[in-house]
Amino acid sequence: MITKPSFTIHHSEHLLFQSSAGCCPIHVLSSIVLHIFASMNLRQLFLQHVAQTSTAPLAIEIVKAEGCTLWDGAGQPHIDLIGGISVANVGHRHPRVVKAIHDQLDAYMHVMVYGEFVQSPQVRYAQKLAANLPTSLNSVYFTNSGAEAVEGAMKLAKRVTGRTEIIAFDFSYHGSTQGALSILGDEYWRNAYRPLLPGIHHCTYNDFEMLDLIGPHTACVIAETVQAEGGIRPPSKEWLQALRQRCTETGTLLVLDEIQAGFGRTGKLWGFQHFEVVPDVLLLGKALGGGMPMGAFVAKRDLMMQLADNPVLGHITTFGGHPVCCAAGLAAFEALLEENMAAEVAAKEQLFRSLLVHPRINQVTSFGLWMAVWFDDFATNKSIIDACIEKGVVTDWFLFASNCLRISPPLTISEAEIRKACAVILECCEK
Numbered sequence: 001m002i003t004k005p006s007f008t009i010h011h012s013e014h015l016l017f018q019s020s021a022g023c024c025p026i027h028v029l030s031s032i033v034l035h036i037f038a039s040m041n042l043r044q045l046f047l048q049h050v051a052q053t054s055t056a057p058l059a060i061e062i063v064k065a066e067g068c069t070l071w072d073g074a075g076q077p078h079i080d081l082i083g084g085i086s087v088a089n090v091g092h093r094h095p096r097v098v099k100a101i102h103d104q105l106d107a108y109m110h111v112m113v114y115g116e117f118v119q120s121p122q123v124r125y126a127q128k129l130a131a132n133l134p135t136s137l138n139s140v141y142f143t144n145s146g147a148e149a150v151e152g153a154m155k156l157a158k159r160v161t162g163r164t165e166i167i168a169f170d171f172s173y174h175g176s177t178q179g180a181l182s183i184l185g186d187e188y189w190r191n192a193y194r195p196l197l198p199g200i201h202h203c204t205y206n207d208f209e210m211l212d213l214i215g216p217h218t219a220c221v222i223a224e225t226v227q228a229e230g231g232i233r234p235p236s237k238e239w240l241q242a243l244r245q246r247c248t249e250t251g252t253l254l255v256l257d258e259i260q261a262g263f264g265r266t267g268k269l270w271g272f273q274h275f276e277v278v279p280d281v282l283l284l285g286k287a288l289g290g291g292m293p294m295g296a297f298v299a300k301r302d303l304m305m306q307l308a309d310n311p312v313l314g315h316i317t318t319f320g321g322h323p324v325c326c327a328a329g330l331a332a333f334e335a336l337l338e339e340n341m342a343a344e345v346a347a348k349e350q351l352f353r354s355l356l357v358h359p360r361i362n363q364v365t366s367f368g369l370w371m372a373v374w375f376d377d378f379a380t381n382k383s384i385i386d387a388c389i390e391k392g393v394v395t396d397w398f399l400f401a402s403n404c405l406r407i408s409p410p411l412t413i414s415e416a417e418i419r420k421a422c423a424v425i426l427e428c429c430e431k
């Protein structure tokens with residue numbers, strides 16, 4: 001059972017430390033510190049020393065992850081329905097990924113900032129991505145995270161077009177840095193951090209009227225191919241194609257964020273393939289690293305070269321495209337392709353949908369193995385999420401749809417795991 005930790009340093013331990021500090025030899029002092037640390041469990045230390053992002057973290061202590069299973073500190077297995085939020089597409093610790101990491105560790109780790117040395121894992125991964133993308137997306141800039149890829153793309157769009165304005169969408173999420181936050185589509189999350197970037201306009205997603213706002217001052221339009229955080233909202237094919245056309249007509253770059261949608265999540269390798277459009281800049285992240293931290297923005301080489309000159313070093317990063325991350329990502333990408341993981345996504349999506357039927361479930365929205373289960377409100381959703389976690393199924397809610405339960409498991413999830421996870425969700429709906 002998962003219990004929420006309550007954090008206190010025992011008063012007596014505090015006093016012992018303070019009264020000893022002035023007179024103890026260092027080895028005695030350190031053994032006291034060790035004693036104190038040993039007497040505090042990991043969760044307490046997590047709450048004290050790891051910066052918190054909410055006042056109620058899940059705080060599940062993970063000791064192992066493999067495939068679609070997480071094991072907690074008590075040795076209990078959990079079915080992972082969120083895959084690190086769409087990261088573990090090929091499953092946790094895929095053997096090819098683990099081997100690639102070991103092999104790269106044996107060769108070299110960090111040697112020089114991105115873009116200076118020829119590092120084989122980087123080159124091979126960029127080439128492999130380009131080979132599996134439309135020919136216009138042939139130059140890959142690797143970053144450390146999705147948000148950094150967003151930052152790079154916004155800079156690239158300004159540089160290429162000489163324009164300053166950016167159009168983004170309500171209900172969009174693109175990351176937490178100041179630039180990414182500026183284009184995030186919800187005032188509640190943005191407002192506390194103003195002033196943000198100027199020249200940003202938020203429009204309604206999937207709305208034809210917004211097309212007229214794209215004009216001679218628009219550097220780029222940034223859209224998630226399928227919006228996730230409002231509860232999985234795909235656009236219509238007609239709208240995305242019209243958006244593509246309007247961007248082309250006005251010389252505006254179309255930036256599609258596939259940081260969640262990419263790497264088979266939607267049932268095709270890339271989300272944009274469903275809509276038969278090709279972006280000018282593609283944003284990748286999450287599953288890109290096979291479990292290691294990575295992001296990337298991908299564009300035509302001619303466009304990308306503008307970051308290399310006048311000024312030189314237009315976008316630089318010390319660790320972006322880290323060789324170990326690239327080796328892991330490349331191995332994951334090869335596994336995804338060679339094991340044809342995207343092919344089973346549609347059938348698995350249908351199985352989830354056929355099982356998730358209950359009077360308390362208002363609807364299920366989905367686009368591949370990427371689903372939102374809608375309840376009346378946050379309180380209902382949260383109580384079901386908590387009950388699921390207690391019963392060994394890990395799930396979560398959505399940023400702009402707190403009444404929705406998130407399902408974005410490893411694509412390798414088995415039929416038996418889907419049936420078991422859905423049975424638990426339905427059981428928790430009964431409470």
Ligand SMILES: Cc1ncc(COP(=O)(O)O)c(C=O)c1O
Pocket residue numbers: 085145146147148150173174175176224228257258259260285286295
């Ligand atoms: C669609 C989308 N874009 C960008 C990001 C930001 O990625 P990162 O958290 O790696 O900075 C996320 C992260 O959740 C995302 O879902």
